[in-house]
Amino acid sequence: MDDPTLDPADWDGLRTxxxxxxxxALDRLQSARDGRVxxxxxxxxxxxxxxGLPGKGxxxxALADRLSDLMPYGVGNTHPRFFGWVHGAxxxxxxMAExxxxxxxxxxxGRDHGAIHVERQVLDWCCAMMGFPADSGGLIVSGTSMATIIALKAARDRRLDFTSRSKGVGGARLTGYASTQAHSCVARAFDMLGLGSDALRPVPCLGDFTMDLCALRQMIREDAEAGLTPFAVIGTAGSVNVGAIDDLAGLADIAATKDLWFHVDGAFGATAILSDPVRSRLRGMERADSLAFDFHKWLHVNYDAGCVLIRDRDAHLRAFSERPDYLAASTRGLAAGNPWPVEFGPELSRGFRALKIWAHLLEHGTEKLGAAITRNVEQARYLASRIGETPGLELLAPATLNIVCFRYAPVGAGDLDALNDAIVIELQESGVAAPSTTRIEGRLAIRVNLTNHRTTRPDLDLLLSEILRIGGWLSSN
Amino acid sequence: MDDPTLDPADWDGLRTxxxxxxxxALDRLQSARDGRVxxxxxxxxxxxxxxGLPGKGxxxxALADRLSDLMPYGVGNTHPRFFGWVHGAxxxxxxMAExxxxxxxxxxxGRDHGAIHVERQVLDWCCAMMGFPADSGGLIVSGTSMATIIALKAARDRRLDFTSRSKGVGGARLTGYASTQAHSCVARAFDMLGLGSDALRPVPCLGDFTMDLCALRQMIREDAEAGLTPFAVIGTAGSVNVGAIDDLAGLADIAATKDLWFHVDGAFGATAILSDPVRSRLRGMERADSLAFDFHKWLHVNYDAGCVLIRDRDAHLRAFSERPDYLAASTRGLAAGNPWPVEFGPELSRGFRALKIWAHLLEHGTEKLGAAITRNVEQARYLASRIGETPGLELLAPATLNIVCFRYAPVGAGDLDALNDAIVIELQESGVAAPSTTRIEGRLAIRVNLTNHRTTRPDLDLLLSEILRIGGWLSSN
Structure with a gap:
């Protein structure tokens, strides 16, 4: 082959x-409200x-057709009646950013180029948004799962004087604490980091699904007395099941008293700091040692885009930095600009996901993003209130943020778990709406998550009427 | 605000x-050969x-202008004379994929939607490309750093009967083995996973920078006799310094005999399996328990895009799977399609990076991609040969794949390390070419990495003449 370059032989063809x-693609997005979810x-x-693996190109x-053919088969999260899990719309x-x-x-x-400066600016904005000091450590990552691993590694290593990096965690019996409602990514981080998920103690919750701080204090005391080393407490700002926000200020106090690393899992809830009515409920988050949150959830940046902030930048750096010969730093040339992002996380190859965050914040500004969040919170309250006044529907948890857990429970119905599971599947398969399910105190719940800037109240009305219709139909068959 | 949706009020404006x-963007790419590196x-x-954090959008x-203004300030890897580190072009x-x-x-x-099926197809292609069984486990990841962590976690957990997931690594004294030339991401994975980087033993290399297998056998024996538990050996397919390929078949034999997990770091080298002249040198890679490699390096998929393959799919799944209530599986509806990708890695939110890999393989086909690799290998041989015949230049390592390490070393020159470092910085800052540096047996080397489909032989000629010119000028000033 004379010219095996991958540039197109026909630039005009590529351009067209x-x-x-x-x-x-824009047609598809412009019609995101239409049709099936x-x-x-x-x-x-x-x-x-x-x-088979293609030999020829x-x-x-033809490639445009292949790509375009895929577009209708997304998960549905761009549709106003997608209510499943926690997906941004x-x-x-x-x-444009892509x-x-x-x-x-x-x-x-790493290295010294424009993209690095954009990521630094995005991190500055993150610190400003979340009330973290401007000299905090931080990194743009794929999402809260990775952010949590990075934050807890810094916590682990700082507690072990960073000897864990070379010596491993060995016999150190570190323990951490999170509520029973905490997301599974926290336990997974303990597993990844060699501490084991059992080292994360599940702290009971109060009736509002927030962590019971009295129970927390007692568990820390008992573990310490048993010779273990409590090192971290993880607060949840927006629990995955019901959207509960732990008493973050209370947790910050306990962490300060007990010398624990205070991490906040704010996957979607942290960004509600942009919403005027929610902001005060996140008080204490700004005192965290580390914070993990996503841009692709309630801020609607395209997947994937998350962030970790770590107050003790030196600990962050010491938990990840290493510079072998082939990555040597320089004060001039292309290898300048230290420290490099690779010194703040496990990935050496890192795409430019900071660009879409930067562009998104520029495009919309925080006021509009905050207003969209506020609207979802109001919609959750509206939906819960409609459920409360509708016979045959039962709210299973208070809807204090953006998640509503409820079920269809008419008098005399049989297996409510199976019935509600069937309702959700029917809703999804009919294309009308897509909530997901979870369990609240053992009971299967229809779970409606509102992190969707396209949702309107008529969408919620339609959801409820369809649930009643399908529920009635399934119950009578 | 009446309508806080994030959709544009003016769709035509967005479209324009x-x-x-x-x-x-296409103009920029079409002129990638021109101008400064x-x-x-x-x-x-x-x-x-x-x-400040923008309040208004x-x-x-204006956004198009802001984005467009950034474009000239990349790292330079789209230019034919970018030779630094290991970057795809x-x-x-x-x-189009983006x-x-x-x-x-x-x-x-997770969940059941089109993107999941595309990723599965890409993984099938990866297995076919690398000679792995079609029922292997696998995941598309950001790059080899993450792939290595995932692979070695599966290795760690399988060796500890998966109790490590809940109990931690505790007193298990696992040891792994990689050559002194192995990439730092391997030691970093040991650090991340709580084993500690000291648990990765650096095995000496032979004169060709490949692992000394006799030394490896002896180290394994000594560690076992000392009561440690050897559990993994990591072969390198394309070392970062000089592009050396370990004796992978020999490593596979040792791993089989000693019951070790055999991981291959094939960050860029593994994809050279598409090159006819290189393929046979990777023999044994298809016997690995796990393989980590990138698409954004020698295959030129845009950043970031890597892959991990794990032969024992069950171990892969058991090292990562967990399904809390809010991620419950279903046989029907949107929650169908098990197992979900989240059960094969640490990330719950995962963007659609599989799409650009799928599109890239469709667009070009493996023959053309392989030919571009072959051309780089021939260019490395050409460059090494020109260095060998040029007085004042000294080759510091054999150029057996795509990396050429050498230095400007005229008779009577003083501090060669400082001189060559200065040459590289001058090359970068002049915009003429961008190699990086490393150290070979303590000596600072100009390191030319050829994973660039735009490079031509005249680019290499210009590089050498500029090195001689700058070197002469610096030596005489």
Missing amino acids: SAHDLLDR WTPMPEAMKSGLKA IAHD GNPGGV IAAAAMNANLG | SAHDLLDR WTPMPEAMKSGLKA IAHD GNPGGV IAAAAMNANLG
Whole structure:
């Protein structure tokens, strides 16, 4: 082959196909409110995907068709009646940042280039938004799962005088504390870091699903007396099941008294600091040693985009930094600009996800982003109130933030768990709405999560009327 | 605010700005061969970036300008004379995949939707490409750093009967083995996983910078006799300093005999399996228990995109799977399609990076990708041969793959380390070429890495003539 470069032989062809695909992508986004929420990929298309490793390439117009054909088969989170799990609804303007990022093809592991400066600016904004000191450590990551691992590694290593980096955790019997409602990514981080998920103690909750601080104090005392080493307490700002916010100021006090690292899992809840009515409920978050949160949830940056902030920047750096010969630092040239981002996390190759965050904050500004959050909180209150006044529906937890857990429970119905599970599947498969399920005190709940800037009250009305219709139909068959 | 949706009020405005930006992005890529390799971001632009957290948004045309203004200030890896570290040169067609991904905004943590099926197909292709069984475990990740952590976690947990997940690594004295030339991400994984980087034993290398297998056998024996538990050996397919490929078949034999997990770090080297002349040198890689490699390096998929393959899919799953109530599996509806990707890695939120890999393989096909690799290998041989015949230049390591380490060493020169460091900085700052540096047996080397589909032989000729010119000028001043 004479010219094995991967640049197109026909630039005009690429240009035409890319513009054509861009129009189809924008058409898709412009009609995000229409049609079905979730459309399973047809079997014929699944089999069409299956093919041997391609030896020869295809033309750009054919590639545009292949890509465009996939677009209708998303998870549904761009639709106003997607209420499942905690998904952001995305941002049409985000396509612009992706175009620029693709052209730059930057690796943000390190070195001195424009993308690094953009990420630093985004981190400055994160500190400002969350009330962290401007000289905190931080890193843009894929999401809260990774942010939590990074934060708790810094906590682990600082407690062990950073000898754990070379010597391992060995016989150190570190223990951490999070509520029974904490997200599984916290226990997973304990597992990843070699501490074991049992070292994360599940602290009972009060009736409002927030951590019982009296129980926490007692558990810390008992563990210390048993010769263990309590090292971290993890507060939840927006629990995954019901959206509960722990008493973060109370946790900050306990952490200060007991010399614990105070981490906050604010995956979606932390960003509610932009909402005027919610802000005060997050008081204490700004005192955390570390904070993990996502941009792709309640701020609607396209997947994936999260952040970790660590107050003790030196500990953050000491938990990750190493510079072998082939990554040597310099004060001049391309290898300048120390420290490099790779010194704040486990990844050496890092795409330019900071760009879409930067562009998103520029495009919308915090006021509009906060207003969208406020609207979701008001919608949750509205939905809970409608459930409360509707016979046959039962609220299973207080809807204090953006999540409403309830069930269809008409008098005389049989197995409510099976019935409500069937209702949710029917809702999803009919394409009308997509809540998910969870269990609240053992009972299966229809779980409606509102992190969706496209949702309106009529969407919620339709959801309830469909639940009653499907529930009635399933009960009578 | 009446309508706090984040969708644009003016769709036509977004459309115009996005098309405009797309043209500017393609213009930039079409001229990737021209001009300077690396242009530091001007101080005025750095200060322009600094601004308070924006309260109000900006219009899409202004956003397009802001994004477009950043484009010239990449790290330089899209230029044919970027030779630093190991960076891929990117792919103009990749912008199409990013447009489609932005429109879908998929979260690939789980659930049953189109993106999940695309990732599965990509993993099937990875198995086929690397000679792994089709029923291997696998995951698309940000890069080899993350892939290595995932692979070694599976190795750690399988050796400890998966009790480590809940109980931690405690007193288990696991040891692993990699050559002194292994990448730092391997030791970092040991650190992350609580084993400590000291538990990774550095095995001496032979003169060709590959692992000394006799030394390896002896170290394993000594550690076992000392009561430690050897559990993993890590082979390198393409070392970061010089591109050396360990005797992978020999390592596979030792791993089988000693009951060790055999991991291969194939960050860039593994993909050279697509190159006809290189393929046979990777023999044994297909016998690995796990393999980590990148698509954004020698295959030029845009950043970031890597992969981990794990032969024992059950171990992979058992090392990561957990399904709390709010992520309960279903056989129908949106929560179907088990297992979910989140059960194969630490991340619950996962963007659709599989799409750009899928599109890239479709666009180019493996033959063309392999030919581009072959060309880089031939260029490395050419460059080494020119260095060998040029007085004043000294080759510091055999150039057996795609990396050439050498220095300017004229008779009578003084501090060669300082001189060569200065040459590299001058090359970078002049914008003519961008190699990086490393140390080979203590000596500072100019390190030319060829994972660049745009490089031509005249680019290499220019590099050498500039080194001689700058070196001569620096020596005489």
